[in-house]
Amino acid sequence: xxxxxxxxxxxxxxxxxxxxxxxxxxxxxxxxxxxxxxxxxxxxxxxxxxxxxxxxxxxxxxxxxxxxxxxxxxxxxxxxxxxxxxxxxxxxxxxxxxxxxxxxxxxxxxxxxxxxxxxxxxxxxxxxxxxxxxxxxxxxxxxxxxxxxxxxxxxxxxxxxxxxxxxxxxxxxxxxxxxxxxxxxxxxxxxxxxxxxxxxxxxxxxxxxxxxxxxxxxxxxxxxxxxxxxxxxxxxxxxxxxxxxxxxxxxxxxxxxxxxxxxxxxxxxxxxxxxxxxxxxxxxxxxxx
Ligand code: ASP
Numbered sequence: 001x002x003x004x005x006x007x008x009x010x011x012x013x014x015x016x017x018x019x020x021x022x023x024x025x026x027x028x029x030x031x032x033x034x035x036x037x038x039x040x041x042x043x044x045x046x047x048x049x050x051x052x053x054x055x056x057x058x059x060x061x062x063x064x065x066x067x068x069x070x071x072x073x074x075x076x077x078x079x080x081x082x083x084x085x086x087x088x089x090x091x092x093x094x095x096x097x098x099x100x101x102x103x104x105x106x107x108x109x110x111x112x113x114x115x116x117x118x119x120x121x122x123x124x125x126x127x128x129x130x131x132x133x134x135x136x137x138x139x140x141x142x143x144x145x146x147x148x149x150x151x152x153x154x155x156x157x158x159x160x161x162x163x164x165x166x167x168x169x170x171x172x173x174x175x176x177x178x179x180x181x182x183x184x185x186x187x188x189x190x191x192x193x194x195x196x197x198x199x200x201x202x203x204x205x206x207x208x209x210x211x212x213x214x215x216x217x218x219x220x221x222x223x224x225x226x227x228x229x230x231x232x233x234x235x236x237x238x239x240x241x242x243x244x245x246x247x248x249x250x251x252x253x254x255x256x257x258x259x260x261x262x263x264x265x266x267x268x269x270x271x272x273x274x275x276x277x278x279x280x281x282x283x284x285x286x287x288x289x
Contacts (some may be wrong), residue, residue, distance in 0.1 A: 004168040005280055006040040007262035008033060010053045012063050012274035013157040013176075014209040014254035022274075024062050026287050029276040032056040033285040036163055037278050046171035046205075047085050047108065049163035054081070054104040054173045057159035061143045064157030066101050068143045069177025074184050077141045079103040080191035081175040082118075083111055086199030093197070095120035095187035099135045100128055104175045107191075109133065120187060146177075158190060160207025162199070162258040170258065172197050172205035172221075179212060188212030194222040204228050204260060209273065210245060210253010218249035224257055234258065234265025242267035 010032045012025055036053030040046070058066025069077045081103035082093035092111030094103050095118060109131045110119055119127050128135070158176035165171075174190040174197045182188075189196035189212040196212070198221035199205035206224045208215050215221075224241035231237045234257040245253050246269050254268025256275060264277045276287045 004164060004166055005262050006165055007258060007264065007277065007279040008036045008040060008049055008053065008161065008163040009256045009258050009264045009266070009275065009277035010036065010057070010159070010161040011207060011209060011256045011266065012057060012159055014252070014268045014270045014273040016157065016272040016274050018272045022289070025274045028057060028060040028062055029274050029287055030285050032161070033276040033278050036161055040163060040165055043166060046163040046165040046169045047083065049165065050161040050171045050173040051083060051104055051108055053161035054159055054175050055102050058102050058104060058175055061145065062157065063159050064177045065159045065175040066103065067141045068146060069141060070146055070180040071142065072182045072184050076184065077138060077177055078184065079176070080178055080188055081107040081173070082191050082193060082197040083107045083173040084171060084193060084197055084199040085111070086170040086201035086205055089200065091117055091193045093118040093191040093193060094124045095191040096185055097121070097124045098138055099125060100133060101136050101141060104173050106133055117193060118191060121185070158209040160209060160256060162205035162207055162256055164258055164260070164262050168201060168260065170199045170201045170205040170260065172199040172207050174207045189215035192216060194219055196221060198222055198225055200225060202260060204234065204258055206255055206257050208253060208255040210270065211251025214245055214249030214251020215253060218244050220245055220249065220255065224255055228257060228259060234263050238265035238267035242269050245269065
C-alpha cells in the first residue's frame with residue numbers, strides 16, 4: 001500500500017444567513033477542520049477524522065446539529081446523522097433521535113455493530129443505551145437562538161465532513177437537526193446513505209445539505225460521485241450535482257466532495273455555505289467564505 005496524502009473538507013450547511021456573524025461560523029469551521037486534521041496527521045483513520053470534525057460542529061451552538069439544532073413542529077429536537085467508510089461501503093445512520101448530543105458517534109456505533117444501517121427514534125435510543133452512550137436532557141440541546149428561530153421557521157447549519165487518510169480510505173459524515181418545523185418523525189437526507197452521505201474509496205466521498213426531500217428525490221450523494229467518475233474533477237462534479245438538486249430535485253442546497261487523490265470540490269445554490277478544508281499543501285485551514 002502506498003501512503004496517500006491526507007485531506008479533509010467540512011461544511012456548516014447551505015442555509016447560512018450571509019448577514020449573520022461570519023466570524024463565529026469561520027471559527028467553528030476552523031476548529032472542526034483542525035479537530036479532524038489532528039486525527040489524520042496522527043495516523044488516525046478517515047472515519048476518526050470525519051467523526052471528530054462533525055462532533056466539533058455538533059458541540060458548537062451555532063450549527064444545526066447536536067446542541068443548537070432546530071426545533072420540529074412540536075418544539076422538540078430530533079436529530080439525524082450518518083457516517084460511511086468507503087473501502088467496504090460500511091455505513092451507519094440514525095434518524096429522529098432524542099437525548100443524544102453526538103448523533104454522529106451513535107451512527108458510528110451502528111456502523112461498527114454491523115447488523116443494520118439505519119436505526120430511528122426509540123429503537124435508536126435503546127441501542128444508544130446498550131452501547132453505553134451518554135444521554136442528555138433534551139432541554140440541554142435547545143439554544144435560545146433556536147427557540148427564537150423556531151418562531152421564524154429558519155433552519156441553517158447542517159454539518160458534514162469528508163476525509164482521505166494515509167491508507168487511502170475515504171469516509172464521509174453528516175449530522176443535522178433537519179428542517180425547522182418538520183413533522184415529528186420526519187427523517188431527512190442526512191441519515192440516508194446515497195442521499196446526504198456517501199463514500200467509495202476508489203472514487204470519493206460526499207456530504208450534502210439543503211432541502212432534504214429534494215436531495216432524497218435526486219439521490220444526490222450517489223449522483224455526485226457518478227458525476228465525479230465521469231468528469232474526474234471534484235469542483236465541476238459538485239457544480240453538476242448542485243444543478244441536479246435544483247433542476248431535478250426541485251430544491252436548494254449544496255455539497256462538499258473529496259476525491260481519491262485528495263482534491264476538494266463544493267457548490268451550492270444558496271447564498272452561503274460555510275466550508276473549510278486542509279491538506280499538507282495547505283496546513284493552515286482554507287476558509288473560503
Ligand atoms: N438536509 C437537511 C435535512 O433536510 C437540512 C439541511 O441541510 O439544512 O434534514
